Amino acid sequence: MIYRENGQFKTTYAADQQIFTIAQDKWFVLGLIAFAFIGVPMLADEYMFRAILIPFLILSLAALGVNLLVGYCGQITLGAGAFMAIGAYAAYNFMIRIDGMPLIAALLLGGVATAGMGILFGIPSLRVRGLYLAVATLAAQFFCDWAFLRLGWFTNYSPSGSVSISNLSVFGWSIDSPIEKYLFCLIFIVAFAFFAKNLTRASIGRQWMAIRDMDVAAEVIGIRPMWAKLSAFAVSSFFVGVAGALWGFVHLGSWEPAAFSIDRSFQLLFMVIIGGLGSIMGSFFGAAFIVILPVVLNQILPALGALVGVEISTAGIAHAEFIIFGSLIVFFLIVEPHGLARLWAIAKEKLRLWPFPH
């Protein structure tokens, strides 16, 4: 009744090619963004910002990048953690080596450097596919772990191998309170999400999807696989690199290569699979699931234990967290193999028929 597009006629091509063709969708997304910019800063406290919202936003951006490559272009990657590391270290080096480097430029240049490395490590995708490609991209992970641990130049010869950045500011706006950090990340993620959405609706996104669905057929209709695959690697790495730079600069402040270990790569791939392959919204769902759920479990379990009069030890909570989290992943994948984004789509379908389902 509420969610129905009846009577919304498009009279121009421009209107028909909007991002959200259904008015309700448009208002919902705009409302959500407005809430994120205005409502959340009024509601959330410092812990919410620093420990939950900022990591969620940054990892959503990384998941979005991975989704472009895995979900839209069908190239499985296990090197996302490495690309985050490249973004973080490149941005760090731009920041400290060039005097007066603006923060945003450093972050974006970090992304550009990552895109370059992404193309390099994407070259094997021209010959190998599927799981074999996943193994090939692992090389990126091991190479970066090695490079950032061993080559002193990247860490400015820091004796401990740990680098740090502070006093972030943009045009005189110094980003130090949690709210400012949150808003800074939010601006990035909103801009990049719209960019990604438009890319996937444009010719380049359609090329990626054609390659994903059947690369031989795509080649026959005139899509250059090399161009399509490498551009997917470049754009995806750009997103992931910027996310990595934000992770280091805004969230951690000080980091070492372990912050971008192989675990991070797996985590990002799982976000995309659980959230929904080939869906912008799914990247956010996946990030929320993987980032927020363990923290919530960790806090709810002692409370639940207290409710029934059981005191759970710290180690017990950590183990239970893993068990429940793992079972939830299995549960969701059985209930909806296409990810949380598919559940969202089903919900919308139901809403269209509500309250008179046939």
Place this chain on the structure above:
Amino acid sequence: MKFRSLALAAAIASVGLSAAVFSPDVRAQAKEQFFPVLTGRTGPVAPNATPWANGYVDYFKLVNTKGGINGVKITFEECETAYATDRGVECYERLKGKGATLFQPLSTGITFALTEKAPVDKIPLITAGYGRSESQNGAVFSWNFPLLGTYWVGADVAIQHVAKQLGGVDKLKGKKIALVYHDSPYGKEPIPLLQERAKIHGFDLQLLPVAAPGVEQKATWLQVRRERPDFVLLWGWGVMTATSIKEAQATGYPREKMIGIWWAGAEPDVKDIGDGAKGYSALALQHGAEPNAKVTKDILAAVHAKGQGTGPKEEVGSVLYMRGVVSAMLAVEGVRKAQERYGKGKVMTGEQTRWGLENLNLDDKALADLGFAGVLRPVQTSCTDHMGSPWARIHTWDGKKWNFSSDWYQADQKVLRPLVMAASTRYAEEKKITPRTPEQCKQ
């Protein structure tokens, strides 16, 4: 139907979430001093970090049985980090909001991340025996307290011990000393000091990294076998240490020539190897296994005998358990000292506690009163020296227990001081920090 139950589950979960996250905090009003406890009870360092956490918490329980800190009861809450930096940061943010007195992260990686956050939140960090070595300079690192010793102290003492074994500092020339280290900020910390010492004495320093968590070391020990260094310094933590000793056994490298850092010198590291680890030495962060210390007996009598003990009873008095006890004692004494200035029997804030930690003065008598006679040497901190004591000694595993096998060594200030000043000045320049002057210290 399926969707409805899912929606219901989501709704319940979100209600639970908001209840957990937004639950009002009543602790601040009560007269209680809150100590957050970051633990590593799971993950790659669990065998070693668990006794530490048990000792840490047991000491708080002991203080409470004696009436708290001048009547202020101690409360604490654990948060599990599993030695992961991002979880550690999340724990810090979570417990900070509950009025944290100070943090002891028990991870050099987490210390690095929190060093950036502590000055903003005005919460001191105690990193007893770990953390950033240059943070000894309290004029720059106002909120870091690497009490009792840093890795540079450890490395310096290790080289002094090697020199003594060889029969003099001049005998170091031309010798090969290998550092087998956990490839993380923790393991890399001693390198600058060792390089400095290598330059002075003309020994050959070989750096052999082991990828975290350190269960795969075949390649490293092949290198040891080929190079045959005269001594091996071992910077291991958690599962890495035991693996190293087993590999040394397999390659036939004499355990007598191995010296571990104080985090690689406890019962969990050698217990399972037993006689195979005989002769293996490690630095002691002043204390070793202390089953006969008064504080150990107090804990057994006042905490464990009443069924309040955190871990197994046999663990009380073991090396890392004692490390936890000592760390908790330093924290409690910091608060007690702060109360002398800001009001006895009051709850101290993080900023007030920092003053207390900066003006710690635990002489032999004070330590004896606390039950630490023979466990620690006197500790005296100041605004510019946040470490308080540059002493360490060596203990050796005899197949069954750890025994002290050396006299006390003092880290050489002529080597240590310039390094600390250079590194902290560089940090201050990078972060645009103006070091505190002696006048500012008095405030």
